Amino acid sequence: xxxxxxxxxxxxxxxxxxxxxxxxxxxxxxxxxxxxxxxxxxxxxxxxxxxxxxxxxxxxxxxxxxxxxxxxxxxxxxxxxxxxxxxxxxxxxxxxxxxxxxxxxxxxxxxxxxxxxxxxxxxxxxxxxxxxxxxxxxxxxxxxxxxxxxxxxxxxxxxxxxxxxxxxxxxxxxxxxxxxxxxxxxxxxxxxxxxxxxxxxxxxxxxxxxxxxxxxxxxxxxxxxxxxxxxx
Ligand code: HEC
Numbered sequence: 001x002x003x004x005x006x007x008x009x010x011x012x013x014x015x016x017x018x019x020x021x022x023x024x025x026x027x028x029x030x031x032x033x034x035x036x037x038x039x040x041x042x043x044x045x046x047x048x049x050x051x052x053x054x055x056x057x058x059x060x061x062x063x064x065x066x067x068x069x070x071x072x073x074x075x076x077x078x079x080x081x082x083x084x085x086x087x088x089x090x091x092x093x094x095x096x097x098x099x100x101x102x103x104x105x106x107x108x109x110x111x112x113x114x115x116x117x118x119x120x121x122x123x124x125x126x127x128x129x130x131x132x133x134x135x136x137x138x139x140x141x142x143x144x145x146x147x148x149x150x151x152x153x154x155x156x157x158x159x160x161x162x163x164x165x166x167x168x169x170x171x172x173x174x175x176x177x178x179x180x181x182x183x184x185x186x187x188x189x190x191x192x193x194x195x196x197x198x199x200x201x202x203x204x205x206x207x208x209x210x211x212x213x214x215x216x217x218x219x220x221x222x223x224x225x226x227x228x229x230x231x232x
Pocket of ligand 1: 107108138139140144145146162163164182183184185187188189190191193194203204205206207211212213214216217218
């Protein structure tokens, strides 16, 4: 995989644009090896994102971690949840790999780790939207992912689990994961934004599904994907 030519300046620009304060390892991609003082805390400023019902509401948010090395979780883990039906995908850090290994659909990368890629791609390509199958993993940038859990895992989020990730050549570290309370490294609550997508899009925002736009354009997104430090 060829390295993008102007990767570092671009990433620095991105950091400046998004008030990224976590890069201490000089690669412009914040958050490797404990550099992230701002590791996403689950106790965010998100009004209205609290779980009120459903399987995901059965545990309360864990607020503090000792640092970026410890993942925070707000949604229920699958043990102890009720109402979960059928297959599930409980991601480990090792399940996250170089995003370039996955299918590119428009701007995002998509795979399905339970063998339902054709179905996932059919939803992604459908002009009418649809519900992504369990096991679908979608990433726009290496540091964030949404993963389709078992039916009933979190009705409020359409069973999506959101992840904030730190990536380095050594692999992937899960900074935060959960349903409604996960925030990215810039303090934005995933669910708050993604829940604005019109219902037929299953919380996938893209550019025209009703979400507020991201402050980064396609060039930077592509640059971040090509600069994924996990890629060979
Ligand atoms: C400020 C609102 C906002 C926040 C906060 C946000 N997103 Fe997004 N996200 C978007 C928008 C808008 C897009 C589509 C951007 C594009 O295609 O250019 C997007 C795209 C994505 C995609 C690709 C699929 C899609 O929906 O288009 C994934 C995966 C994703 N975001 C995950 C996350 C995760 C995980 C978090 C939290 C850690 C997060 N996002 C936080 C608005 C947001």
